[in-house]
Amino acid sequence: MKNNHIALYIDLLFCLVIMPLTIMLLPVDRWIVHNKAFLLTLIFYVYALYFVYRRTCIPKLFMQKKYIRIALLMVTLAAITLLLTYFPMPTRHSNPQQAAARLNMRTQTIWFFFLMVTGFSFAIELTFELFKQMLAKQEIAAEMNKAELALYRAQINPHFLFNTLNTLYALVLSGSDKTESAFVKFSGILKYMYVQARSEYITIEQEIEYIRQYTDLQKLRLNKHTIVRLTAMADNWQTLVPSMILITFVENAFKYGTSADTNCDINININLKNGCLNFNTVNSVIRQGNSAHKGIGLSNCRKRLELLYPGRYELETKQQDNKYVTKLKI
Known part of the structure; x- marks a missing residue:
């Protein structure tokens, strides 16, 4: 036109x-x-x-x-x-x-x-x-980017679903009285995945609520040895962010930073101010990932960030002493 x-x-x-x-x-x-x-x-x-x-x-x-x-x-x-x-x-x-x-x-x-x-x-x-x-x-490049993003998101959802089902399976085997509550929270997460996650962008409020439900679900299988802290602040809760862009880092924090018999902690901080999103996670290193078989979660997340925010994001992951730190700035 x-x-x-x-x-x-x-x-x-x-x-x-x-x-x-x-x-x-x-x-x-x-x-x-x-x-x-x-x-x-x-x-x-x-x-x-x-x-x-x-x-x-x-x-x-x-x-x-x-x-x-x-x-x-x-x-x-x-x-x-x-x-x-x-x-x-x-x-x-x-x-x-x-x-x-x-x-x-x-x-x-x-x-x-x-x-x-x-x-x-x-x-x-x-x-x-x-x-x-x-x-x-x-237009061709944009369509290719959309196709790549759709592929990465399609891979992320089963990845997350598999990890969460493992959590529910452990609760069922242990006969925990938290199982019913866990399934309720899991149904809320599924609703997010198959309703909200179909949109390329959602509000930061919805993304944080999703992460909060996920952390609450994980807490149900953890005991007193693991302390989880989640803080979130935003000057505009309606700011749009890519759906499921942060959950991979949260997943890894729980995957490698929790223990049933060793004191450990997971700290998750989300701050949105003046159009700048800062996301940080710090977790104890209880187990090491297999470097020869890297999961698709982090790799896909990096690719999505590169496609959505080329030159406008900073992602740093490193291990300091016995802590694993993730810093993301968009």
């Missing part, structure tokens, strides 16, 4: 500004008196030539390798221009030299307009065609 508006503005600029000013350079006053038919024919020819070029879009035909059609069009237009130079001149009493000079001037004028309109039209059409090619490439 914007391209159509730009094309319309350019056509109006040519028809109402450029051409009238150019025509005024001609001896219009004399031609109106002595050769009105030629002047009107010339004006009609110039505007018709312009719209023929705009209609056919020669640069597009060139990119499509339709060289024969281009050659036929140019030959036809050149022939029409040549025929216009033989337009009858008014019979006036003048010597042959003056008549030849007027004829030469008229011929030069006709070819000047032909070359000017041709050059202007080619420049405009070439610019538009290059612009369309750029937009097409951007």
